[in-house]
Structure formats: C-alpha cells, structure tokens
Amino acid sequence: MDRHLSDFLNRPLRIGGKTAAARLVLAPMTDLGHVAFRQLLSEFGGCGLMWSEMADARRLPTENPSVSNCFRWRDDETDRLVFQIVGCDPRQMAAAAQRIQEEGFFGVDLNFGCSVQAICRKGAGAALLRDPQQAEAVVAAVRQAVDCPVLVKYRTGWQNDPRPAVDLARRFEGAGADALTFHPRVAPDRRTRPPRWSYIAAVKQAVGIPVFGNGNVFSAADCQRMIDATGCDGVAVGRMAIARPWIFAEWTGRLNPDPEIYRRAALRLISILNLHFAPARALVRFRRFARYFAANLRFGHSLCRSLAAAPDLEAAAAVVEGFFDTSPELTTFPNPNFFH
Ligand SMILES: Cc1cc2nc3c(=O)[nH]c(=O)nc-3n(C[C@H](O)[C@H](O)[C@H](O)COP(=O)(O)O)c2cc1C
Numbered sequence: 423m424d425r426h427l428s429d430f431l432n433r434p435l436r437i438g439g440k441t442a443a444a445r446l447v448l449a450p451m452t453d454l455g456h457v458a459f460r461q462l463l464s465e466f467g468g469c470g471l472m473w474s475e476m477a478d479a480r481r482l483p484t485e486n487p488s489v490s491n492c493f494r495w496r497d498d499e500t501d502r503l504v505f506q507i508v509g510c511d512p513r514q515m516a517a518a519a520q521r522i523q524e525e526g527f528f529g530v531d532l533n534f535g536c537s538v539q540a541i542c543r544k545g546a547g548a549a550l551l552r553d554p555q556q557a558e559a560v561v562a563a564v565r566q567a568v569d570c571p572v573l574v575k576y577r578t579g580w581q582n583d584p585r586p587a588v589d590l591a592r593r594f595e596g597a598g599a600d601a602l603t604f605h606p607r608v609a610p611d612r613r614t615r616p617p618r619w620s621y622i623a624a625v626k627q628a629v630g631i632p633v634f635g636n637g638n639v640f641s642a643a644d645c646q647r648m649i650d651a652t653g654c655d656g657v658a659v660g661r662m663a664i665a666r667p668w669i670f671a672e673w674t675g676r677l678n679p680d681p682e683i684y685r686r687a688a689l690r691l692i693s694i695l696n697l698h699f700a701p702a703r704a705l706v707r708f709r710r711f712a713r714y715f716a717a718n719l720r721f722g723h724s725l726c727r728s729l730a731a732a733p734d735l736e737a738a739a740a741v742v743e744g745f746f747d748t749s750p751e752l753t754t755f756p757n758p759n760f761f762h
Contacts (some may be wrong), residue, residue, distance in 0.1 A: 427646045428675035435632055435656055436586065438571030438600035440528060444470030445605040445656035449636055450506045450575065452476055453710050454664050457494040458694040464499055464625035471502050474717030476533050479518035500526045504573060508533040509557060510545040512563030519564045523574050529571030532560060537609035548743050551579040551590065558593040565598030575603040580609050588628045594628045594761035603634040608728050622652035634658040640756060642673045664714035685746040688715060692739045705735050717756035
C-alpha cells in the first residue's frame with residue numbers, strides 16, 4: 423500500500439474533546455452497518471470511527487438494546503462508534519443525544535442527508551437542508567444537551583449549487599458541531615450521478631472543524647484523489663466497505679489481502695451474525711451484505727440467486743463454500759451494477 427496514503431490515514435484526528443485513531447471511517451448505512459458487520463470490520467482493523475445505522479430520535483430514549491433492530495453494540499466498540507439519529511424536533515434530538523452520551527459512544531451524528539420520502543415528509547433528514555434555521559436549531563439543542571462530540575452528516579441540498587452547503591457548514595460549526603461528513607450529491611439523487619468532490623473542497627475551506635469527504639471512493643487511488651482534490655481531514659467510505667470489509671486494514675497498511683480473504687470474510691460474517699441476531703433476521707442481513715460483496719465476483723449474480731434460495735444461514739454458508747470451491751473469477755474493480 424502507498425505509504426503516503428497510509429501515513430495520512432493513520433494520523434489521529436481530534437474531534438471535539440476526543441481523538442479518532444485513524445482518518446478512514448465507515449459511513450452510516452441502514453441495514454448494512456449493524457453490530458455484526460462492525461465486529462467484522464473491527465477484526466480486520468484500521469477503521470478510525472464507525473457510524474451506526476440511523477435511529478429514530480423519538481424512540482431512542484426508551485429503546486431497549488436487547489430487542490432493538492439498530493440500537494445494538496458491543497462494549498469494546500463504543501470508543502469508536504458514532505451513533506446516528508434522525509429527526510427534526512430539537513428537544514427530541516437532544517434527548518436522544520443524551521441517551522447516546524450515557525451509553526458512552528464516541529459521539530452523536532445528526533442525519534441531515536436522508537432523502538427517503540418517509541423521512542423527508544416529516545421534515546427530517548435532507549428536508550432540513552431546506553430549512554437552515556431549523557437545522558441550526560437542532561445542532562444547537564444537541565450541543566447544549568451533551569459534552570461528547572456532535573457530528574453532522576449532510577449532502578449538497580436540493581439544488582446543484584455548493585453555496586447552500588457552504589452556508590450550512592458555517593451554521594453547523596457556529597451552532598457547535600465538532601465535525602461534518604459531507605456527501606456532495608443533490609437530494610433526492612440516490613447515487614445515480616457522480617458526486618461533486620469540488621463541493622467538498624468548498625465546505626472544507628469554509629470551516630475550521632474537521633470535514634470527512636464522502637462519495638464514490640472505491641479504491642485506494644480514489645481515496646488519495648479525494649484527499650488531494652478536497653483537502654478533507656478524513657474519508658468516509660460506504661458501499662465499498664461492505665463489498666470489501668478489509669479495505670480499512672489494507673489502505674492503512676495493516677494487511678495485504680490474498681484471494682482467500684473473500685471466502686473468509688463472508689463466512690466469518692455468517693458466524694458473527696449468528697451471535698447477534700435471531701436466525702431469520704441474520705439471514706436477511708447476510709443477503710443484504712451479499713448484494714455488495716457479489717460486486718467483487720464475475721458471476722456475482724449467481725451467488726446472490728443461490729443465497730436467495732438458501733433457507734437459513736447454515737445453507738448460506740454452504741452456498742458460499744461451494745461457490746468459492748469453484749475458484750470464482752474476481753473482478754479487479756467491483757461491478758457498479760451491484761452498487762445501488
Ligand atoms: C444501503 C445504504 C444505506 C444508507 N443509509 C444511510 C443512513 O442511514 N444514514 C446516512 O447518513 N447515510 C446513509 N447512506 C449513505 C452513505 O452513508 C453514503 O453517504 C453514500 O453511500 C455515499 O458513499 P459511498 O459512495 O462510499 O457509498 C446509505 C447508503 C446506502 C447505500
């Protein structure tokens with residue numbers, strides 16, 4: 423691995439009163455960034471911070487981790503786990519942030535980027551980007567409620583123009599945010615058009631707090647290009663982290679992957695899913711992972727088809743074993759058709 427890149431990624435990053443050990447981080451992904459997947463990432467190492475799946479702020483204060491879908495974690499990941507909440511009511515968001523602080527996570531992240539209709543209809547997620555004052559009020563209320571780092575993840579906004587995003591960055595910093603993750607896509611674009619990295623540079627220049635760049639980083643070369651092109655303080659990786667969970671270890675110079683790693687990672691995730699989830703949910707989550715993982719394989723569709731027919735995780739493990747016993751052709755670059 424390029425020493426220049428790994429040296430940068432291994433440099434600790436100060437966020438609020440805490441320090442992230444590395445600058446390559448896992449972006450938040452609903453249904454994908456769950457406790458089992460994060461355990462797999464942690465076993466490979468190299469990931470400075472991991473974002474949780476997003477949780478509804480209204481429900482969080484009373485959420486029970488032993489039955490919750492997304493409010494689950496392992497005690498030894500709390501120091502690098504950023505918990506993401508979604509909502510638009512400052513008081514509700516503040517109460518949820520307090521719960522997050524009580525549980526001892528690294529910090530709380532406010533989702534101002536989700537453009538799913540059900541979320542935006544309530545005025546939350548990316549809808550807040552249309553109402554900068556309300557977005558600012560949410561950040562300020564959360565800031566007042568907690569001492570732990572407060573982070574904001576957001577996107578360009580509703581028009582293809584960097585200026586509102588720059589204005590929002592200044593507002594968030596002014597309201598007390600400790601770091602930003604910026605995904606330069608317009609809402610409601612669900613990753614069909616390329617992100618505009620130049621907007622990340624504009625956001626970075628506008629504020630003094632750390633900015634994580636995000637969007638279409640699929641290789642170490644992309645990662646270096648984003649850092650060079652934007653001056654961002656760190657890089658948040660989403661879909662590629664699911665496809666190749668070892669990239670954090672690889673790009674930070676801890677691991678030199680061999681072809682066996684594909685089989686090993688998939689089978690290990692199955693074992694870990696078994697530890698954390700009831701069988702039916704574990705199977706759904708593995709299939710969801712497999713859609714991204716299959717992008718590495720020339721005949722990835724056939725793996726997904728076989729997994730769709732597997733009745734349980736044991737059968738899914740047999741499918742994976744059988745598939746890799748045939749020495750499948752690996753793609754050097756993941757097939758973008760798998761990446762929604
Ligand atoms: C399946 C899926 C679920 C996502 N869920 C969330 C989420 O809950 N919160 C959030 O802020 N972003 C979410 N995102 C967006 C990612 O964090 C990230 O911004 C986006 O995928 C672009 O980064 P990438 O090109 O590295 O994947 C999701 C993305 C995907 C593909």
